[in-house]
Amino acid sequence: xSAPLSPAPSSPAPAGRRLTWPWFLVVVVVxxxxxxxxxxxxxxxRGDGNSQFPTxxxxxxxxxxxxxxxxxxxxxxxxxxxxxxxxxxxxxxVRRWVRFVPVSMLxxxxxxxxxxxxxxxxxxxxxxxxxxxxxxxxxEELMFRGIGVQVFKRAGYSEGKVALWSSIVFGLVHxxxxxxxxxxxxxxxxIVSTSGYFFYLCLRVGGVLLLPxxxxxxxxxxxxxxxVGPDPKTSPGMILxxxxxxxxxxxxxxxxxxxxxxxxxxxxxxxxxxxAAGS
Numbered sequence: 001x002s003a004p005l006s007p008a009p010s011s012p013a014p015a016g017r018r019l020t021w022p023w024f025l026v027v028v029v030v031x032x033x034x035x036x037x038x039x040x041x042x043x044x045x046r047g048d049g050n051s052q053f054p055t056x057x058x059x060x061x062x063x064x065x066x067x068x069x070x071x072x073x074x075x076x077x078x079x080x081x082x083x084x085x086x087x088x089x090x091x092x093x094v095r096r097w098v099r100f101v102p103v104s105m106l107x108x109x110x111x112x113x114x115x116x117x118x119x120x121x122x123x124x125x126x127x128x129x130x131x132x133x134x135x136x137x138x139x140e141e142l143m144f145r146g147i148g149v150q151v152f153k154r155a156g157y158s159e160g161k162v163a164l165w166s167s168i169v170f171g172l173v174h175x176x177x178x179x180x181x182x183x184x185x186x187x188x189x190x191i192v193s194t195s196g197y198f199f200y201l202c203l204r205v206g207g208v209l210l211l212p213x214x215x216x217x218x219x220x221x222x223x224x225x226x227x228v229g230p231d232p233k234t235s236p237g238m239i240l241x242x243x244x245x246x247x248x249x250x251x252x253x254x255x256x257x258x259x260x261x262x263x264x265x266x267x268x269x270x271x272x273x274x275x276a277a278g279s
Contacts, residue, residue: 014154016082021165024151027077028169031070031143032176038066052227059128059228067132071139077147087146087209092159093261094204101248102202105215108244112222114235121229129228130221137217144170144196145203145212159260167196194249195219201252201259 019027043062046054053059078087118126148166157165171193175186202212223241226234252259 014086016086017080018154019081019147019151021151021155024148025169027147028143028173031073032173034070034073035066036176038069039063042066049230050227051229051232052224053125053129054228054230056122056125056128059125059132063132064128064135067135067139071135071142074139074142074147078142081147083147083150086150087142089208090145090149090203091207092204093207094201094259095261097255098201098259099205100251101198102205102211102215104244104248105198105202105219108240109215109218109222112235112237112240114222114225114232114237117229117232117235118225125228129224133221133224134217136220137213137215140170141199141203141209141213141216144173145199146209149200149203160256163197163200167193167200170196191245194245197252198248204259 039062042065044055044058046052046058046062053063078084118129144166148169149162152162152165171189171191173189174192175189199212199216202215203209205211219241223238226232226238
């Protein structure tokens with residue numbers, strides 16, 4: 001008589017507290033309140049010029065302080081959840097071609113920096129800009145590729161949907177810029193959503209949150225380098241991030257079904273591993 005079949009071993013429950021996606025949205029709202037509310041409270045008037053950060057003081061008060069506090073808030077949330085290990089290390093492999101995403105973004109970011117404009121600014125302003133954009137990379141990646149990815153992953157979503165929903169939330173957050181930038185912020189939110197997807201791929205390539213933090217911070221530094229100082233002049237190099245963004249969108253759309261590693265011969269890929277849009 002054959003022995004009864006044993007039940008299949010279940011996957012161990014994820015470590016730490018549980019955070020559902022509606023509560024994650026609440027966390028995001030608080031995160032936004034820190035950024036926008038504190039920025040409005042302590043920020044300085046940027047004047048009527050076309051500069052986003054005309055002085056060192058504007059970088060510190062309009063950017064560094066509220067962004068720095070948002071980083072502390074994100075770190076406090078991860079600590080409360082007990083998710084540091086999972087947030088910092090995301091070991092979900094991808095195919096080799098996906099490495100092109102972080103490599104190309106890093107190269108273009110370095111090339112697109114407006115070096116002449118930065119050379120005309122005080123050293124204190126440049127250093128403040130470096131610190132501010134580094135904090136942007138740390139804070140936004142901790143919130144969206146760290147907490148956000150874990151929220152949707154733990155909810156049982158496929159990798160494709162984890163990438164999709166964490167990127168959409170990331171983009172929607174930037175609609176809040178409409179308070180200062182008008183309707184252009186809606187278009188910015190769409191573009192930012194695609195950038196969020198690319199940062200997610202950076203996380204997959206590196207396996208650690210540090211890589212998307214680095215790419216994100218340098219990417220933002222190259223963009224903001226065109227809008228600092230009392231009389232900034234946009235560099236022709238700004239066309240490079242735009243062209244790369246378009247190229248990466250086309251590349252990912254074409255190759256979206258080959259992001260996940262091929263299943264070993266004789267096996268069938270698990271449904272959760274499928275990365276095609278809407279999978």
